[in-house]
Amino acid sequence: MLQNDNPDFDPYALLKTISQRGHCGFLGVEYHAHGDDWCELALPYNPAFAGDTSTGVMASGPIISLMDMVTSMALWLKSGKFQPQATLDLRVDYLRPANVGDKIIGHGECYRITRSIGFVRGYAHDGDPEHPIAHVVGTFMFTAVG
């Protein structure tokens, strides 16, 4: 599902430019889908980011990075523009290990924006959204607000 009804902010373009040079590019994060106030990004399985060689399960660091980015994207989609922000709080409930070899999908949505704070929530799964790997809830502060 690809909606292009938000001409002011394009998560696909952002991911292809700025983010490609940063941590998300390093992790191999890909665009998946987006809407007015939500976004989905994908994190392909990579043994180089396993937390434990004996199991091959992905470490939670890359999943946290994915969720930080995808919830930020959701916020920029809802506000209609990119704006500099700091992660004030991002709580991650890590429910189970991701399946080894499966691509991880991060879904983020922004449910409220005030003058200086954005409120987000989301989940990560590896194929079935009804069987999530992690739930997240967080707040971002816009750093350009005087």
Add this chain to the structure above:
Amino acid sequence: MRAPYAQSMGFGSERDDEGRLVLTMAFDATKMGRPGFLQGGAIAGMLETVAFMTLSEALGDDDTPQF
């Protein structure tokens, strides 16, 4: 460091004066979110790694915690 994630991230480890484990991470483009700023997940991943290693060390080799 055995974890592939820790190796890929280039974490270094040292000891402070009291023998406690200290993890280091070089700040470069591969750790950036917004240009010039660390990505939140990179910091979280580093903190979780050092916490896990400290716990693992406290428990000893025979009782390695599993994710």
